[in-house]
Amino acid sequence: MESSWFGDAHMKVSREQVAEHRTRILAAAACLFRLRGFDEVTVAEVMKDAGLTHGAFYGYFPSKEALIAEAIRHALPPAPDEAKPRRPAADYADGYLSVRHRDNRATSCLFSSLGTEAARGSAELRHGMTEGVRRRIDHLSVEAEGDKPVDKRRAAIAAWSAMIGAMILARLVDDEKLSKEILSATRASLPLA
Amino acid sequence: MESSWFGDAHMKVSREQVAEHRTRILAAAACLFRLRGFDEVTVAEVMKDAGLTHGAFYGYFPSKEALIAEAIRHALPPAPDEAKPRRPAADYADGYLSVRHRDNRATSCLFSSLGTEAARGSAELRHGMTEGVRRRIDHLSVEAEGDKPVDKRRAAIAAWSAMIGAMILARLVDDEKLSKEILSATRASLPLA
DNA sequence: TGTACATCAGTGAACGCGCGTTCACTGATGTAC
DNA sequence: TGTACATCAGTGAACGCGCGTTCACTGATGTAC
Numbered sequence: 202m203e204s205s206w207f208g209d210a211h212m213k214v215s216r217e218q219v220a221e222h223r224t225r226i227l228a229a230a231a232c233l234f235r236l237r238g239f240d241e242v243t244v245a246e247v248m249k250d251a252g253l254t255h256g257a258f259y260g261y262f263p264s265k266e267a268l269i270a271e272a273i274r275h276a277l278p279p280a281p282d283e284a285k286p287r288r289p290a291a292d293y294a295d296g297y298l299s300v301r302h303r304d305n306r307a308t309s310c311l312f313s314s315l316g317t318e319a320a321r322g323s324a325e326l327r328h329g330m331t332e333g334v335r336r337r338i339d340h341l342s343v344e345a346e347g348d349k350p351v352d353k354r355r356a357a358i359a360a361w362s363a364m365i366g367a368m369i370l371a372r373l374v375d376d377e378k379l380s381k382e383i384l385s386a387t388r389a390s391l392p393l394a
Numbered sequence: 395m396e397s398s399w400f401g402d403a404h405m406k407v408s409r410e411q412v413a414e415h416r417t418r419i420l421a422a423a424a425c426l427f428r429l430r431g432f433d434e435v436t437v438a439e440v441m442k443d444a445g446l447t448h449g450a451f452y453g454y455f456p457s458k459e460a461l462i463a464e465a466i467r468h469a470l471p472p473a474p475d476e477a478k479p480r481r482p483a484a485d486y487a488d489g490y491l492s493v494r495h496r497d498n499r500a501t502s503c504l505f506s507s508l509g510t511e512a513a514r515g516s517a518e519l520r521h522g523m524t525e526g527v528r529r530r531i532d533h534l535s536v537e538a539e540g541d542k543p544v545d546k547r548r549a550a551i552a553a554w555s556a557m558i559g560a561m562i563l564a565r566l567v568d569d570e571k572l573s574k575e576i577l578s579a580t581r582a583s584l585p586l587a
Numbered sequence: 588t589g590t591a592c593a594t595c596a597g598t599g600a601a602c603g604c605g606c607g608t609t610c611a612c613t614g615a616t617g618t619a620c
Numbered sequence: 621t622g623t624a625c626a627t628c629a630g631t632g633a634a635c636g637c638g639c640g641t642t643c644a645c646t647g648a649t650g651t652a653c
Contacts, residue, residue: 215649219596238511241435243639256642257524257597265640312563317510318431320565327568358560358576359583363552366559370505372513375520376525381550390552392583408616412629436606449609450630458607 216330223261224275227360230268231249231276232307235314239322276311277333281340290344290360290393295384298388299362300381303371313368346392356392363387413513413554416454420455424469425463425500428507432515450525463518469504470526474533483537483553483586490557491581493574496564506561530554539585549585 229250233242244265246253262268281287296302297310306314309331319330338357345356367387371380422443426435437458438448455461474480489495490503499507504526512523531550538549560580566574 215596221584222596238433238514240431241514243640244641251594254598255640256599260596267651276528281420310561312566313510314508315504316562316566319429319509320562321434324568327566330567331572333569333571334563355469358579359556362559362563362576363556364559364578365562366505366555366557367552369509369513369558369562370527370555372508373520374524376524379524379527383555386548386551387555389548390585408629413630437608438606446629447631448607449632452608453629 221386222251222253222257226253226258226261226268226273227272227344231311232273233312234269234272235309236307238315239318244268266323267325270323270329271325273311273315274318274329277329278340287340287343290341290357293341294360294364294388294391294393298367298384300384303368303380303384306372310365310368313365313372316365316369341393344394346394360391360393362393412484415446415450419446419451419454419461420465420468423465424504427462427465428502428504429500431508432511437461441564448530455564457517460518463516463522466504466508466512466519467522470522471529473529480533480536483534483550485554486534487584487586491577493562493577496561496573499565503558503561506558506565509558510561535585537587539587553584553586555577556584 226247230242230247233247233250236242244258247268248255248258258268264270302309302319311319311330319326336360338354340348341357341361342354345353345360347353347356364387367383369384374383419440423435423440426440426443429435439450440461441448441451451461455464495502504512505522511521531547533552534550534554535543535547538546538553540546540549557580560576564576567573567576
């Protein structure tokens with residue numbers, strides 16, 4: 202089947218429809234996975250949240266595993282855009298270690314909501330997440346404590362590790378007071394300028 | 395059925411047998427869970443690793459969920475023993491942020507191997523893990539940086555959060571160099587005396 | 588403009604497999620007398 | 621000491637359910653002429 206400029210124009214509407222459905226599937230999956238984990242979410246649920254029936258799934262993705270890798274890639278922070286200003290590291294840390302972030306799991310940081318399971322995931326999934334790790338380290342390195350770039354990068358890695366660990370503990374613990382203490386104690390000790 | 399001192403003595407062997415089997419089930423479960431996560435491990439596998447068949451499981455635990463909570467409790471660090479010397483915090487951190495710990499998942503720290511999934515677990519599971527969190531914070535507080543106890547405790551929380559986050563990232567990332575960098579950078583920045 | 592045909596995203600019933608859980612049974616050990 | 625019975629941890633077949641995946645079909649949209 203060939204496509205002329207004419208054919209393209211006519212197909213455009215349904216192609217956009219498909220692209221939008223695909224985006225909705227990925228977004229629904231990313232939310233559900235964060236809320237309940239990869240294994241506890243079913244393909245049928247994701248499709249229902251995206252407004253479709255489960256049978257259509259395999260027109261979009263070859264398997265649930267492929268959806269996991271794609272949804273994570275899609276939800277990860279995008280490559281830095283020169284046009285947009287970088288978010289200040291202190292702002293990022295304040296938001297990250299907030300009760301709001303702790304309780305908003307559906308839109309939370311992927312590393313603190315799915316980190317331990319993702320480490321056992323497919324090569325594709327881990328590769329996607331590795332890119333996300335690199336970007337975040339680069340982002341935080343700019344304003345981390347230290348004189349030389351090496352020191353800044355080291356501090357950025359330590360600071361982000363602490364944010365992730367603290368968020369996981371804050372969500373895990375069944376004592377609200379301890380949970381808040383973990384967040385604030387970690388915030389106070391972050392090596393960010 | 396009454397138990398006399400005589401009856402007790404006669405029953406002792408089989409009671410010890412049962413207790414040992416129970417321990418083996420818990421130990422096998424704790425290893426498998428760390429390696430593959432709660433959902434990916436089957437009751438039958440745990441029993442096989444413990445040297446029994448799956449049918450015997452329900453003589454020991456009422457459900458898989460109960461096993462999860464018990465196995466985690468069993469694998470968590472015990473209450474501090476006055477008789478035994480505390481492990482120095484620097485030692486603990488060196489071991490924690492080592493490649494050895496990263497690669498030995500079967501016996502790894504529960505928070506870095508199951509943290510994100512446990513946060514979505516049963517109340518029993520979360521309660522058990524909360525006790526583990528308290529103990530570790532107390533343990534590390536003794537030698538953390540700071541003059542007043544409050545400062546030491548704050549530093550201990552931040553240091554442990556960083557260890558957990560760093561271990562999760564080090565396991566997740568598919569680049570050996572970056573993985574090691576995360577461990578060493580975090581180790582260098584830990585607020586431990 | 589109208590009619591017949593092609594395409595293809597989406598539907599929902601069905602399949603097959605695996606896993607948590609149950610249960611009738613076994614066999615080793617201990618008890619009664 | 622011997623015989624009959626009770627107990628109970630463990631066995632393995634079976635059940636039932638849910639989930640990932642497949643597939644024949646629908647119906648809306650576009651194409652050919």
